[in-house]
Amino acid sequence: MIRLTGIEKAFGSTVVLHGVDLEVKEGTVTALIGPSGGGKSTLLRCVNLLERPRAGRLELGDLTVVFHGDHPVAREQLHEVRQRTGTVFQAFHLFPHRTALGNVIEGLLTVQKRPRQEAEARGRALLDRVGLLAKQDAYPGQLSGGQQQRVAIARALAGNPRVLLCDEPTSALDPELAREVVEVLTSLARDGITMIVATHDLRLAANVAGQVAFLESGRVVELGTSEQVLRNPMISRTREFVSSISH
Amino acid sequence: MPHWLEILRDAFLPLLAAGAAFTIPLALLSFVIGLVLGLLTALGRAFGPAPFSLLARFYVWIIRGTPLLVQLFLIFYGLPAVGIVIDAFPAALIGFSLNMGAYTSEIIRAAIASVPQGQWEASFSVGMTWSQALRRTILPQAARVATPPLANSFISLVKDTSLAAAITVTEMFQTAQRIAAANYEPLILYSEAAVLYLAFCSVLSALQNRLETRLGRHLSPLEVVR
Numbered sequence: 001m002i003r004l005t006g007i008e009k010a011f012g013s014t015v016v017l018h019g020v021d022l023e024v025k026e027g028t029v030t031a032l033i034g035p036s037g038g039g040k041s042t043l044l045r046c047v048n049l050l051e052r053p054r055a056g057r058l059e060l061g062d063l064t065v066v067f068h069g070d071h072p073v074a075r076e077q078l079h080e081v082r083q084r085t086g087t088v089f090q091a092f093h094l095f096p097h098r099t100a101l102g103n104v105i106e107g108l109l110t111v112q113k114r115p116r117q118e119a120e121a122r123g124r125a126l127l128d129r130v131g132l133l134a135k136q137d138a139y140p141g142q143l144s145g146g147q148q149q150r151v152a153i154a155r156a157l158a159g160n161p162r163v164l165l166c167d168e169p170t171s172a173l174d175p176e177l178a179r180e181v182v183e184v185l186t187s188l189a190r191d192g193i194t195m196i197v198a199t200h201d202l203r204l205a206a207n208v209a210g211q212v213a214f215l216e217s218g219r220v221v222e223l224g225t226s227e228q229v230l231r232n233p234m235i236s237r238t239r240e241f242v243s244s245i246s247h
Numbered sequence: 248m249p250h251w252l253e254i255l256r257d258a259f260l261p262l263l264a265a266g267a268a269f270t271i272p273l274a275l276l277s278f279v280i281g282l283v284l285g286l287l288t289a290l291g292r293a294f295g296p297a298p299f300s301l302l303a304r305f306y307v308w309i310i311r312g313t314p315l316l317v318q319l320f321l322i323f324y325g326l327p328a329v330g331i332v333i334d335a336f337p338a339a340l341i342g343f344s345l346n347m348g349a350y351t352s353e354i355i356r357a358a359i360a361s362v363p364q365g366q367w368e369a370s371f372s373v374g375m376t377w378s379q380a381l382r383r384t385i386l387p388q389a390a391r392v393a394t395p396p397l398a399n400s401f402i403s404l405v406k407d408t409s410l411a412a413a414i415t416v417t418e419m420f421q422t423a424q425r426i427a428a429a430n431y432e433p434l435i436l437y438s439e440a441a442v443l444y445l446a447f448c449s450v451l452s453a454l455q456n457r458l459e460t461r462l463g464r465h466l467s468p469l470e471v472v473r
Contacts, residue, residue: 050368
């Protein structure tokens with residue numbers, strides 16, 4: 001179980017998350033939707049601790065991190081959280097000086113200190129999983145955006161995280177390239193990879209997510225199954241948003 | 248054999264020997280020490296706590312703001328007045344290293360800053376610590392950006408080592424001065440020394456090109472600016 005309780009985050013005097021609660025069951029996918037600036041990305045970044053919330057509690061399985069004000073998170077906890085999360089960024093952020101395979105195995109080599117042969121075997125299996133084994137020796141600059149994002153997904157999965165965090169994974173891609181990424185994420189969801197996906201792409205949300213949370217102004221204003229929230233929203237604001245981006 | 252050619256020939260080996268014994272080791276050692284100093288200074292300034300950052304700024308301010316020749320004189324002729332006596336070669340080495348450290352720290356700082364923030368975040372997201380991210384992700388990318396300006400500094404350094412002549416280091420330029428003083432052929436001697444400096448620097452330029460190609464091998468042809 002991934003559980004966020006009362007997560008609060010502010011940048012200076014601007015509060016961007018007002019005590020967010022969210023539960024994600026193992027093997028399920030939750031989509032975070034809502035307008036830009038609503039707090040979707042920040043919430044994801046509070047799960048992998050690229051941002052440190054000023055209050056609240058984060059549970060990743062048997063690991064609990066409690067945030068108080070300016071207290072930094074203990075090194076070991078930070079390390080544990082990063083081991084248990086994998087992140088896919090909107091702008092991919094692949095390491096440009098490493099090959100596709102080099103990107104995927106970087107964490108295995110540097111962080112987990114696995115032997116190169118073993119890491120490469122796992123890296124190839126993951127590249128195969130996202131359909132890019134043939135491109136293992138290509139550098140990111142030689143790949144299309146969709147291919148880069150698929151490599152990034154493989155990289156995020158390499159450490160065998162409990163949850164895959166995807167921050168607008170298709171927003172930097174044209175519809176055709178976005179489709180190949182949606183297909184990969186859909187197939188991961190079918191295989192029971194736990195995911196939290198922040199997205200504007202309602203097709204992606206509808207395809208992969210069992211649960212959908214609508215975030216606005218730093219609050220979860222509607223939470224339910226994707227059927228409920230996307231097809232039949234209870235709150236007029238959600239209805240307005242969903243219809244504005246599906247037409 | 249014409250007279251001028253004989254002069255060139257007779258001076259060639261002494262000049263080359265002075266270059267091999269002093270100019271090249273002085274330039275090479277100062278560059279390596281300066282690079283380490285520059286990296287530490289850049290990191291201290293960009294990421295260190297306030298005292299380190301202040302110290303780094305102070306160091307760069309002093310070294311960049313005073314003439315290299317004055318610094319060399321201070322170290323070699325000035326320090327003995329307070330009981331610190333340093334031989335000519337080590338004094339030159341200290342002066343040039345401090346100088347390189349200050350200039351390269353700004354190059355390294357700019358190169359580190361040129362690597363997008365997303366690279367740090369991606370490194371953290373795969374579990375790296377700050378120092379792992381620096382070593383594995385940031386510095387390799389910064390190195391490519393820093394290579395042309397660092398090569399500039401290195402080439403300037405090779406030529407600046409001629410200033411060590413003023414503090415009695417018998418490097419290539421001073422050797423040329425001595426021979427010219429004996430045979431009254433300054434035009435020929437200084438031209439020959441100039442050509443030897445040019446030859447050293449040409450080797451460095453060639454090495455720079457190879458290094459740039461190597462560090463940029465992941466770039467697509469459109470990203471390469473020659």
